[in-house]
Amino acid sequence: MLNKPIISVKGLNKLFYNPDKSSKIDAVKNVSVDIFQGEVVVVIGPSGAGKSTFLRCLNGLEDFDTGNIIIDNIPLNHHNKNRLEIRKEVGMVFQSFNLFPHMTVGKNINLAVRRVRKKSVAECDKITVDLLDKVGIIDKIDNYPGQLSGGQQQRVAIARALAMNPKVMLFDEATSALDPEMISEVLEVMKNLAKDGMTMVVVTHEMGFAREAGSRILFMDNGEIVEDSKVEDFFLNPVEDRSKAFLSKVL
Amino acid sequence: MIMIIVRKEVFIDSIKYILFLSIIILVLTVSSANMNYNWQWYRVPGYIISFSSDGSIEPGRLIQGLGITVKISVISLFLAFFVGMITALFRLSTSITAKIVSRVYLELIRNTPLLIQLFFIYFVVSPVVNITPFVTAILVLSLFEGAYASEIIRGGINAIPKGQWESSYSLGLSSLDTYRYIILPQTFKQILPPLTGQAVSLIKDSALVSTIAIFDLTMAGQAIISETFLTFEIWFTVAVIYLIMTVSISSFVHYLEKRNSYAQ
Numbered sequence: 001m002l003n004k005p006i007i008s009v010k011g012l013n014k015l016f017y018n019p020d021k022s023s024k025i026d027a028v029k030n031v032s033v034d035i036f037q038g039e040v041v042v043v044i045g046p047s048g049a050g051k052s053t054f055l056r057c058l059n060g061l062e063d064f065d066t067g068n069i070i071i072d073n074i075p076l077n078h079h080n081k082n083r084l085e086i087r088k089e090v091g092m093v094f095q096s097f098n099l100f101p102h103m104t105v106g107k108n109i110n111l112a113v114r115r116v117r118k119k120s121v122a123e124c125d126k127i128t129v130d131l132l133d134k135v136g137i138i139d140k141i142d143n144y145p146g147q148l149s150g151g152q153q154q155r156v157a158i159a160r161a162l163a164m165n166p167k168v169m170l171f172d173e174a175t176s177a178l179d180p181e182m183i184s185e186v187l188e189v190m191k192n193l194a195k196d197g198m199t200m201v202v203v204t205h206e207m208g209f210a211r212e213a214g215s216r217i218l219f220m221d222n223g224e225i226v227e228d229s230k231v232e233d234f235f236l237n238p239v240e241d242r243s244k245a246f247l248s249k250v251l
Numbered sequence: 252m253i254m255i256i257v258r259k260e261v262f263i264d265s266i267k268y269i270l271f272l273s274i275i276i277l278v279l280t281v282s283s284a285n286m287n288y289n290w291q292w293y294r295v296p297g298y299i300i301s302f303s304s305d306g307s308i309e310p311g312r313l314i315q316g317l318g319i320t321v322k323i324s325v326i327s328l329f330l331a332f333f334v335g336m337i338t339a340l341f342r343l344s345t346s347i348t349a350k351i352v353s354r355v356y357l358e359l360i361r362n363t364p365l366l367i368q369l370f371f372i373y374f375v376v377s378p379v380v381n382i383t384p385f386v387t388a389i390l391v392l393s394l395f396e397g398a399y400a401s402e403i404i405r406g407g408i409n410a411i412p413k414g415q416w417e418s419s420y421s422l423g424l425s426s427l428d429t430y431r432y433i434i435l436p437q438t439f440k441q442i443l444p445p446l447t448g449q450a451v452s453l454i455k456d457s458a459l460v461s462t463i464a465i466f467d468l469t470m471a472g473q474a475i476i477s478e479t480f481l482t483f484e485i486w487f488t489v490a491v492i493y494l495i496m497t498v499s500i501s502s503f504v505h506y507l508e509k510r511n512s513y514a515q
Contacts, residue, residue: 061417087423098418102436111432112422157418164422 005034006167006199007058012067014053014223027053028064029223035201037167040194042210042231043203045220046246051203054220055170058201059090072167088116091161095173097153099145099160105132106141109160117164131159135189151182158189169193171202207250211235219243288483295484298475313485316471317492323388323467324454324496330393331453332446335400340430342405353401360398366459368395373463388460396453403449407442408434440511447504451497458493468492 014028028050035041043051056062058069060076060083069076072089076082100108109131110124119127132138135155137148145153154174161169171190175183187209194200194213204210210217210231217234219227219242227234227243235251238244283290298311310318341353360368369391377387411434419429461470472489476482 059421061420084423084425087421090421092418092421094414094418094421096414098412098414100415100418100433100437102440112424115428115432116423160418160422 004036006037006072007033007035007201008068008070009033009058010068012054012057012064012069014050014057014062014064016053026050026223028057031067031223031225033218033225033228035168035199037199038197038215040198040200040202040213040215041218042214042216043201043218043220044205044207044210044246045226049220050223051220052172053223055092055172055201055203058168058170059087059092061092088164089167090170091164091166091168092170092172093154093157093161093174095176097145097150097157097177099153099157101145104142104144105137105148105156108145108156109163112160113163127163128159131162132156134162134192135159136185149182150178151185154178154182154186155189158186158193162193168199168201171200171204173203173205175204175206205250219246221246290484291481292484294479294481295488298471298485299488312471312475313468313488313492316466316468319466320454320457320468321496323385323392323460323465324457327389327392327396327457328450328453330389331396331400331449334393334397335404338397338401339404339408342401343408356394357398357401360395365391365395365456366462369459369463384460384463384465387463388457388465392453392457392460395456396449399452400446400449403442403445404438407438410441411437440508443504443508447501450500454497454500455493 010032012028012031013026015024016027017024031054043055045051053062057064058071058076071086074082074085074089076086099105100111103111106125106128109128113119113124113127114121128141129138132141135158137152137155140148140152140156145156148156158174174190175186178186183206187206190200190202190209191213202209202214214231217227217229217231218225219234219238219240221242227238227240229239234243235247238247296311298313300314301309301311303309338353338357341349342357344350369388372391373384373387377384382390415433415437416429419433424432457467458469461467461473464470466474468489472485476485479485
C-alpha cells in the first residue's frame, strides 16, 4: 500500500493549437510521474513551461491528448463520472482565488460539502468553522469575498478546497496575484498543510517555500519534466544544465 | 466663493427648466388652438371608474382593458423568461441539434415583424390547433420576447469569468449545480436591467394583440373613440396608463437591484 502512488501519470501529452490551427505547441510533452501520499511536490520552471497546464490536467480542467492519469485508483478519462469522483478527492487553489462573489465566506466553503458530500447543515457548519479557524479568519464567516483582502480571499479559497476533505491539493501559483505583504500569510497556511501530511502538488515561483516545505521538485521546461529530484539535491546539486541555468537566475 | 458658483449653477438650471416648460406649454396651446379641437376631458373619468345604478364603484372600460393587458403581459413575461432561458442554455450546450434548433428559432423570430407573426399564428395555426385568441396572443408574445430575452441571458452567462466555472468544477460540483448555484445567480444580477427593458417592451408590444380581437387596453381605447370621438383625450389617457405600468416596473426593479447589491 505504501508503494502505491496516489497520482500516477504516464506519457501525458497535450497540444495547444494556434488560433488559425497552422501550428501547434507541445504544452505538456511525454510527462510521466508517480506521486505518493504525503509528498509535497513543487513544480518549478520558466514561464510557459507547461506547469499550470500539467496541474490543470490532473483534475480534468484541461483535456489531454494522449497518456494516462490515475488518481486514487480512478482513471481520468472521458467518463464524466470518473472526472467528478476525482474532483471530489482533489482540491485546487487558483492564482486568482475565484471565490464566489455572491456568497458569504461561510457559504463559499460549505456549498460543495452540502451538494457533493451531502452532509447535514450541522456538519457543514462545524467543518466551516473549523477550517476558518485553521486559516485564521473565523471572524469573516459572514462577510462577502469583496470585503476581504487578497490574502484573506486566498485563505478562504484554501479552506474551501479543504472542506471537501481531499486526498490531494493542487496549488496553481497561489501567491502570484498577491501583494508582497500578503504572500507570507498564505504560504504559512500552505506550510502548515504540508506539515500535517497533506499530499500537495504546488506550482510556484516561491523558491523559499519549495526549499522549506517541499519534499520533491519537478523542474519543467518546454512541456517536459527535465529534472525530478529531492528538494535538497535539486538546490545543492542540480544535474541538468537547464536546471542549473534556471537556478542561477532565480536564486 | 464655491457657494456662489453652486447657487449660480442652480439658478441657471432653474431658468433652463422654466424656459423648456414654457416652450412646451406654448406649443401645446398654440397647436390645440389651431386644431380647433374641442377638448372634453371631463368625459374621460367615466371610462376609468364608473358608478353603477346602485351606487357601487365599478371599473370603467379602460380599466377592464387594462386587466386583460396585465393578464397577457404577466403570463407572457414568465413564459418568455422560461423560453429565453431554455434557448440560451441550448445555444451554449455542446449538442449540435440543440444549437441548430435554438439558432433557427432565434433568427426566424428576430428577423420578422411581430405583427406578421401574430397574424400567422392567429389565421394559419390557431384554427388548426384550435386555440383561443387569448392563448394565441400569449404564445406569440412569449415566443417573440423570449428570443430577445435569450440573447440577454446568453450574454450574461458568457460574461461570468471562466474562473467561476473552474473553481466550481474543481470542487466536484456537477454542471447542473454549477449553473444553479454559481453561474445563474450571478448572471441574474447582471442582466436584471436589460431584462427589465425587455419586460417594458413586452407590455408595449402587447398593444398589438388588439388586432386579433382581444379587448385589451388599446382595443378598449379604440372602441371608446369610435363611439365618442374623444380621440386625443382617450389616446393620451391610454398612453399614461401604459406609462404608469412600465415606470412602476422599472422603479420596482431598480429598488430590488439596490437592495440585493453586494460588495464586489
